[in-house]
Amino acid sequence: MPDGWQWDRTLFRGSAAHYARGRLPYAPGFPETLAGALGLDGRGRLLDVGCGPxxxxxPMARFFAEVVGVDxxxxxLAEARRQAGRRGVTHARWVAARAEDLPAGLGEFRAVVFAQSFHWTHRDRVAAVVRExxxxxGAFVHVSELQDPPPAPxxxxxxxxxxxxxxxxxxxYLGPVRRAGQGVLVDGxxxxxxxxxARAGFVHFARHVVPGGDVVTRTTDDLVAWTFSRSDAAPHLFGDRREEFERDLRALLEETAPGLHPFAERLPATEIRIWRKPPERGRA
Structure with missing residues (x-):
């Protein structure tokens, strides 16, 4: 966890309703890329730690016999259940827990994935537990937007x-230091x-980049949702000034794109990093 910061339950309080609309999706084809990299065949189990919605x-559920989301x-989790119902995913299980609560009696997995959530945990402790x-x-998987991408058109x-x-x-509204739950992140x-x-004993690192590049349009409502989906701008942080903040935010967006004109941006590439648990002695 970041130095000097302690996790608390308000980190993303009120953000779930804005997440699906506000956050850009990962690059098209990332599930197939990850499935190919891991040699998935519809068997085994997936654990997603900090699964959000x-x-x-x-998207990965079709490649496993069972998928388990922890958050x-x-x-x-309620939003994840709704999304699973819409997609017809019936073999998902949702568990209210922190990464630090693992293994939580959840059993053995073929892959454990962290999608931009590992940095919120006690990382050395969590990595060691995940290995077991x-x-x-089996694979420890980290999924994120590509960091420091080359300039896009x-x-x-x-x-x-x-x-x-x-x-x-x-x-x-919230001050110059990034907010996170009831605390602040001085150094991010x-x-x-x-x-x-590597300290946890994983080996055979592999990296895959799934290209983005598609142009997506974003409305004012999308960007308001993006703002409130973030831990540093979660709705509760604004207290009784939330409505005032949203009015100012919408005015800013209207000034940038007057009328009904949408915004546009290119979908970022997705970076997948994979480490393996060593096989048992005597096994290939």
Missing amino acids: GTVLL PDEDM MLEPG APPPSPAPPYERIRELVRR TPGGEELVV
Whole structure:
């Protein structure tokens, strides 16, 4: 976990309702890329730690006999159940727990995935526990947007979302230091997953990048949802000024794209990093 910060239940409080609409999807084809990299055949079990509303778990469900999503936020799990019902995913199980509560009697898995959630955990402890939960040769998987991507071509004439101006507005309301639950993140969230996972005894690192690039349009409502889906701008952080903040946010977006004109941006590439649990001695 970030130095000087303690997790609390308000980290994403109120964000679940905005997540599916506000967050950009991972790049098309990421489930097939991950399934191919892991040699999935419809058997085995998947554990998604910090699953949120099922963003990764649900597209991956068809490649496993059972999928289990773990998240401490009950609202996120409720949204995941709704999304599973819409998709017809009937072999998913949802567990209200933190990563630090594992193994929680959940059994053995072929793969355990963290989709931009590992940095919120006690990483060394969690990585060591996950290693014990994996079958021999099982995979520890980290999914995220590609970090530091090469410059992308400009989107069509529609304006790009004014993300930096949105962040400036959030800082005006919540202060210059990033908020996270009841605390703050002075230095942001930690990186260096490679070292943490290696310390836990995982081997055979592999990296896959799934290209993005498709142009997606974003409405004002989409960008309001994006803002409230973030831990540093979760609705509860604004207290009794939430409606005032949303009015200012919508005015900012209207100024950038007057009338009904949508915003446009290119879908980022998705980065998949995979480490393996060593096979048992005497087994290939």
